[in-house]
Amino acid sequence: MTDPVALTADLIRCPSVTPAEGGALVLLERLLSEAGFACTRVDRGETANLYARWGAQGAAKSFGFNGHTDVVPVGDLAAWSADPFGAEIRDGVMYGRGATDMKSGVAAFAAAAIDFVRDTPPDGAVILAITGDEEGDAQDGTLALLDWMAEQGEQMSVCLVGEPTCPEVMGEMMKIGRRGSMTTYFTIRGVQGHVAYPHRAVNPVHATAALMHRLSGHVLDTGTDHFDASTLAVTTIDCGNPATNVIPAECRATVNIRFNDAHSPDSLQRWLRSEADQLATQTGTTIDLRFSVSGDSFVTPPGALSDLVAAAVTAETGVTPALSTSGGTSDARFMKNHCPVVEFGLVGKTMHKVDECVPVAEIEQLKAIYTRILSGYFA
Template sequence: MTAPATPYRPLDIAAELIRCPSVTPEDAGALAVLERYLAPLGFACERMRFSDKDTPDIDNLYARLGSGRPHFCFAGHTDVVPVGEAAAWTVDPFAGEVRDGRLYGRGAADMKGSIASFVAAAQRIAAEGFQGSISLLITGDEEGPSINGTKKVLETLKARGETIDHCIVGEPTCVERLGDMIKVGRRGSINGWLTVTGCQGHVAYPHLADNPVPKLLEMLRRLEAHLLDEGTAHFQPSNLEITSVDVGNSATNVIPGSARAVLNIRFNDLHTGASLEKWMRDVCDAVAAETGARYTLKAVTSGEAFLTPPGAFSALIAAAAQKVTGVTPELSTSGGTSDARFIRAHAPVVEFGLPNQTMHKADENAGIDDITRLADIYEAVLRGYFAGQAEAAA
């Protein structure tokens, strides 16, 4: 198929995507916008819809150009977080308005702008030809439960024998300006719901009750006081944060029957979700043995820590960013989780995209110049990637 003669403008694509109010789990036409740009370039566009008990059905798009290797994949998401307080916005969140050199709207930074930049870069490469494959793995479930999205697409590809050689995720990774940070890994995350059960009673007759609050507080004190680690060469120290403590007690003269707490641990590659769950249970068991506390702990790991060791792939992206922006990127593992946590089991993966100062905020926006230059960076990455693979094969 002959590629369109008119160059794609990433700003136009980004604005069209923003005009699709694709708040998780709604697609709102966002994937159709991408298909309309990708199909004329020769991409085979495949919708993958997955469902799961008690979670929304999700549409995903897998679009691939070429069938050979090496296979370079761009991963991203078209779903966005809710608008929040509408009155806090000075623009229509889904109008894709341009003002003072910036594109405004929900998803401008996270991450419809990055997707648009990659599509524009892919057009330039497709027009000239290359040896290998380029794909886009776009989900509508990154900001939601992340159950029916990237993870299931990857499982489907693996089941039918498709291999991804390298992947870049277009998350907004830059801090102060475009090009200043590349994510080569992420810390893991585990949530814990801790409940201590006692016996409700009157505060004037404590011997007839069993107050769960002091026992819960002692468990939390020991968990919070423990130094998990001091960090590693690539990761900051792991940290445990208590995010909620509640007894649901509106009375001042009643000893509650139960007390609950919620906590989260962001951890580096010195730990796993399983090892941290065991540690939490050991601490709680010790308190229970000393105090007679009865407790339950539910622990859910939403992502394990991972690192793509700095090497040729991250160096390629760093060189492309520096060439376009003049900025030397920092290789970092800071921040929250992303779908890279699923991709890491299938291919080396790094994250690089727009500045992240306005993501998830009212009046979310991205600089038009940044969107344009990001397309130039992605183009340089693709050219360097396929040229390097060709040289290695020679």
């Protein structure tokens, strides 16, 4: 049997901080090729990606897994109690960067896929799409894999993303969708002047503060059938002014909106432009806006796929997972344009933290869940 714990350790020992490949995809390509998967490196720009398929291309029924081997930086090395790339096990817990997010998830679904196709070869295809650019800007990762798949005629019928999804207890939550995310960058320009003569200046800081107060106090919605209420957060206000007796000419601010399916990026942009235009007229400033959309909101309606995953989780953990759309963005926002997608993975309490870690028993449990999902899908 393919040991997901040993594979997790091997992957953690690969220093694959975005965008470095670090040897992680080389390791997985070798392992999957030896198991009979047709493997293709789908690198784009500085990003390494791997596509692996067992079974015939164009199979009528195919189950896909998606995940990433890149990790965030270590941070303060002195704060770690273990080597971040050492995969040390203490008291049944493995420590290392990526232990939770998400080298353990990749190891679990790779091990499950290898053993499943060997022991019970399915009538269909098992596909693994693994990227090295989920923690970065994500433009050359899963998107590159999907572009390549479209060119080559490769197709997943359904997909499971192995990101951590459980807040506290293994099995308690799966994701059937995600909120959208949009960042807006404001540049507010006034007229520089002496603070003793404010009537000769137009203060962009005051205008910025008023605009941010107006936006942050607005209720976007109260939630929808599958989503909590949308949120807007002001993340920075900065004019870079070192002088205490000068009204600056310019101020900048940034807000991030996490939005549900009551909104679209276009509708939110129209609202923000309207608010900015009103404030500019009131204050005599000019306001420029720039938008960056990292993902639209989406939901995979509860049905056969979510039922299959939930049943496997309950069978292995005794816990019935809640169907959630909470949390940040993931590469499921890209996969949803290709096929129905859900997410299920480990408890995510330590992801991105110092001393990131995972109980080894939960890695084994996750492999068992993924194996049961594959068995149920191809039954």
